[in-house]
Amino acid sequence: MLRVEGLHAHYGRAHILHGVSLALAKGEVLCLLGRNGAGKSTTMKAIMGLVPPSAGAVLLDERELAGQPPHAIARLGLGYVPEERRIFAGLTVSENLEVGRRPPRAGLQPWSADRIFALFPALATMRQRAASRMSGGEQQMLAIARTLMGNPTLLLLDEPSEGLAPVVVERMAVAVAKLKAEGLSILLSEQNLGFAAAVADQAVVLESGSVRHTGPMAELMRDAELRAKFLSV
């Protein structure tokens, strides 16, 4: 469903991505792995059009995304949940969801506030609360929920477990698994291997902006040497 080929990206003059390629099949979860600064977030931003790719192709169901503005890419079905969450702190939970709301998409069960609150019951009790007064875990849930309101067909989920307590990470993994079970395709980025192993089908390992390994997640989990080479700190 998503195919990235030879993606290059720059921040100003700094050349960050050097020809990243990956492919994600419908209904799959693909996990980007790599140490800090490997280029995971930049890959997502380049796909989303937030950092315009300087070369390469990004194809969603064979439709070219590279070169389009972020809002157009979002409307084509990509839902982006940034690493920093970037919830609208001055808005309430309900208002944050309203910002993300888009018209229903053909062939998908549309997301509503009620369906969101069923997925994240913790949010249901704080609809009118200002987002600035939420815990990190709640903010992460809200960030995902807000993006789901856009009825995406593919979710870009950047390090959802970052900075969360173990219990909350587990709850997050359950939620992601549930989304996957409902047929959503997900491009995940993770440093938490346990989390990744629990939900991902495929793994792509990045280092210095290049792909160093591509294969099933299970295989990576079996291969301690590979993990030591690219992932241990």
Add this chain to the structure above:
Amino acid sequence: MSRCGAGVRSRADPALDTLVIQALNGLASASSLFLVASGLTVIFGVSRIVNFAHGSFYMLGAYLAWTLVSHGPLAGLGGFWGFWGGILLAALAIGLIGALAEMTILRRIYRAPELFQLLATFALVLVVQDLVLLFWGPDDKFGPRAPLLRGAVEILGLRFPRYELFLIAIGPVMLGLLWLLFHRTRFGILLRAATQDREMVAALGVDQRLLFTGVFFLGSALAGLGGALQLPREAVTIHMDMAIIVQVFVVVVVGGLGSLPGAFLAALLISELHAFGILAFPRITLVLVFLVMAVVLVLRPHGLLGREPEGAPPASEAGQPLPGPAPRWLRGLGWAALALLLALPPFLGEYPLILLADFAALVLFAASLHFIMGPGGMASFGHAAYFGAGAYAAALLARHLAAPMEAGLIAAPFFAGLVGLAFGWFCVRLSGVYSAMLTLAFAQIAWSLAFQWIEVTGGDNGILGVWPSEWARGRLAFWYLSLALCGLGVWLLRRAIHAPFGMALRAQRDSPLRAEAIGIDAFRIRWLAFALAAAAAGVAGSLFAYGKGSVFPSSLDIPRSVDALLMVLLGGVQTLSGPVLGAIAYAGLQEQLARLTDLWRLVLGLVILALVLFFPSGLAGALQRRRGA
């Protein structure tokens, strides 16, 4: 700020009833002010553009309403619909004009540095000024009274106009409506979200262009409404734009940029201050208002209810290395020009010599502003204060002490430098728009003093008889004097940029934290640079005064500050030759245009717009790029 409210006042006996009426007058002014300020603050919140043209939209609203109410097809309706229909239609039309300006011009410069955006909106101011003159002529226009709101009611035995009561109600009602818009509609919620993080809003599938156009429609319509509602209150004049924009800037900055309740509060504060200031200190009302602004900004750098902007600031120019030594061809050109400037003048007539001397003063003025903007990374909207300080230092010495020119030329940089030290101490603590606004406030204080302290400064009549000494009275001698002093000033400023002081100045601009870490006292460096620039501007101002033989408050008013900004921005902030080229290009263009056409503002505005859109790095930058390519 000369809006005297209605009602009966007795200055001798500020009894309770007078105080109440005066408070009501203040409330009515506050409402009008809030209408316009709310539009500006809403636009700024989303687009981060400080829209100078907002005052022009206000003025256009008033003119358009005047036409609609008294001459348009609606006027035929007469009475209630003729009047109120005209007011509303004018507001809507101004909203559309604002949206159009956004779509055609401002949309292209959201990523440009703040000051360029300002330049573009100021170009709009110029264009609108001439268009208004073209369509409506220079005469003041008087609107009809508002149907249903004619006459007065009696309050505590004093008569108070009905229309003012209506205005008092309009402010809170509009605040309420805007609150509903921002909290109860999808458009409003999106606007609030975009105020915080517009990139994220885009990533969620919202087309920002619609939001931006929408917010310009809303904000401009509010300005238009504010202008249209003045119709029954005061004459419609071609000076409304500048008068209101300064007040509105004060309100918006004191309230906190982007904050609606803040704007409301500040409008109340400023208007009441003004209303009661007239009773207590009739002579220094203007100073009072700007003083309050300065105090608020020093105590609360982001305004009463403003918040420090969160998240990533809008992309600004990355720190640029100091341009290397000027390329050989440019240096050659410079020497050739200097040779011409020395050799040619004896063969020139009186008028070209006067012009040349003016240009020299302007070049130094521009170079002094460039010194704090380029290497210093600070912005000043009020640089005319120091130009004027120099001019007035010379003039006051001449008038009160009959001092000769030599004394004036020596005193000017010291006096202007001292003023710079005093004002700079406040201004350099802040950054970005707030700092720029504070410089504007101080410049307005200086202007108010020159304007209102009639015994000393002569007020609007200025000071005449500021002539050069005998030996420099000839135009040729005065030109060589100007060339020498301005050349020296520019050369000294350049030396300072290359000296360790200049390096420290650039270091604190590029990376304040790192600069502090290596022991640079950023505050001191900025402060000194500010004072130095002020002193240089003072020299320019005094030369200008001796060249003209007189000084008027206009030597430190806003248009003059804007002149300096335009010269620097036209030349390009990050080149050393920029201010020189910019000053000559701008002053020359203005001079030529004024001679060729009555519509010089229109043409100049269009030229500036074209430059901003096509040469965002200024003239010198464009030249260098061509050579580099």
